[in-house]
Amino acid sequence: MGCKILVVAEHEGGAVRDITWELLGLAHAVAPQGGWGAADIKAVLPGQGIGAVAAAIAGRGAAEVLLVEAPELQDYACDGYDRAIEAVVKAEQPEILLFGHTPNGWDVAPLVAAGLGVPLATECSQIAREDGRWLFSRKAFNGKFIQVLDLGKARPLVATVQKGAAGPFAGTTAGQVRAVTPALGVLKARFVETKKGEAGGVDLTQAPVIVAGGRGVGAADKFEIIKSLAAALGGQVGASRPVTDMGWLPHQHQVGSSGVTVNPKLYIACGISGAIQHIVGMKGSGYIVAINKDAEAPIFGVADVGVVGDLFEIVPALTKAVKEARGQ
Ligand SMILES: Cc1cc2nc3c(=O)[nH]c(=O)nc-3n(C[C@H](O)[C@H](O)[C@H](O)COP(=O)(O)OP(=O)(O)OC[C@H]3O[C@@H](n4cnc5c(N)ncnc54)[C@H](O)[C@@H]3O)c2cc1C
Incomplete structure (x- = not known):
């Protein structure tokens, strides 16, 4: 069926990370500029045993959640997530693919963009459509300049989005959850452990x-x-x-x-x-x-x-x- 904006959802410990709501908020804010509506916004959610997370996202911003569950995706590791996301992108053919500018986003977004052979705009604070072109704004030179990027004609347009760039999606949606099972192949990166920072809980x-x-x-x-x-x-x-x-x-x-x-x-x-x-x-x-x-x-x-x-x-x-x- 396809979509226009695909958001890469993040979760931790069985809960949706706030960046996911912000990406959905941004997607809903910019969709009208492309002539699109809520039905054109979907989310891809890799993981394992996260049906409740998927249902939450379907209820708050995504018309459809493409749920990729596999034991290898239980914990974040770059190549498993890369393959899961790439497979969904190829099936859905979105115009815009949004990642959070988070440790996971920094890691996997470049892999996905490279795998798809398209450019990537990182740490964006704004997305706008002007004269038929999608423009991605980001800070440059320690914030002295705003750089506005035109990623050209290749699709999807891939960006990582700064935390706080958009308010969280506040409405409700009656989205669907659809399980997809792409072949992940042999994965080289393996999750070992998560080490929490000393400040624990400071965000x-x-x-x-x-x-x-x-x-x-x-x-x-x-x-x-x-x-x-x-x-x-x-x-x-x-x-x-x-x-x-x-x-x-x-x-x-x-x-x-x-x-x-x-x-x-x-x-x-x-x-x-x-x-x-x-x-x-x-x-x-x-x-x-x-x-x-x-x-x-x-x-x-x-x-x-x-x-x-x-x-x-x-x-x-x-x-x-x-x-x-x-x-x-
Ligand atoms: C590549 C690069 C990246 C950097 N990244 C960052 C960054 O992410 N964040 C960051 O903060 N800096 C960063 N810096 C450093 C930055 O340039 C400054 O050196 C730093 O912000 C200064 O910190 P400060 O204001 O605490 O110290 P200072 O510049 O030394 O200022 C201390 C202030 O305290 C005041 N003061 C002293 N005593 C009192 C008192 N009793 N009551 C009231 N006021 C008092 C003084 O008047 C003075 O204005 C970066 C620098 C570089 C080169």
Whole structure:
């Protein structure tokens, strides 16, 4: 039957990963530009024993979920997933194939694109149709430029999409689940084990509030005041690169061009100067508060509210005020 937009769904521990809902949200947002509707959006879901995951996706965004189940796909491994996805793409002939810009997406999207002999746009934040061409936008040169890519006439147009590029699909659909069983052949990559990062559970991309500390905090143990404010606000702790380079916090906390890109509702930057490599990772935040003792610090250029002062006075006072206001 075929489709126009095929989303590569991700799952973990029997649950749908949030990136899948965002890819479906993006697919529904751009489909009308191609003259397509909800019926033209499908998802491919490799794995094993994930019927409930497939049903969830069919109920929330995909007209059809192509479920590829096999023991070899129980855990993610690049060549099994590559072959499963390629087989579904060849059968469905989509115009656009979307992966999350996630560790799985970084790994398998290039294999799929190479296998299909088509180009790949990575880390896209926007997809739009102009003058009959699909254009894929992505940041370049640490966010100083937006690069707009025209992938040409080959199909499908393959892209990995940044987390947070689109809101999750919020509607419901009465999609179908269809099991497909492509021959996977002899696989060379084998899943061995998953090692969780030390910060376990920190996902700054999903945090509604981030309180971030920079070199101005001064030492690992002084981060307690940043952690207290984050806890009082129900948020997560972010950091600039020197903080993670010096081992004050694990790398998962780093915001910026070599860390994560975040867009919380509230971002409070404490003792962070505002280097471009940090700014590119947080300038999309809804409301930015900067606390810095240097009135000339570039961070004030992107802040909605700037506080010139010593973070060791301001942050504890803010935490106290938040706790009082919340009756904590
Ligand atoms: C290829 C590359 C990639 C990079 N990737 C990243 C990245 O992903 N993320 C990132 O953050 N950086 C990144 N960097 C580093 C970046 O260029 C900056 O060096 C870094 O962001 C600076 O961190 P900072 O603001 O914490 O430190 P600093 O620039 O040293 O600033 C510290 C600030 O704290 C203030 N301060 C000091 N004491 C106090 C106090 N008591 N109260 C209030 N304010 C105080 C100071 O006035 C100063 O503005 C990258 C660099 C390169 C070259």
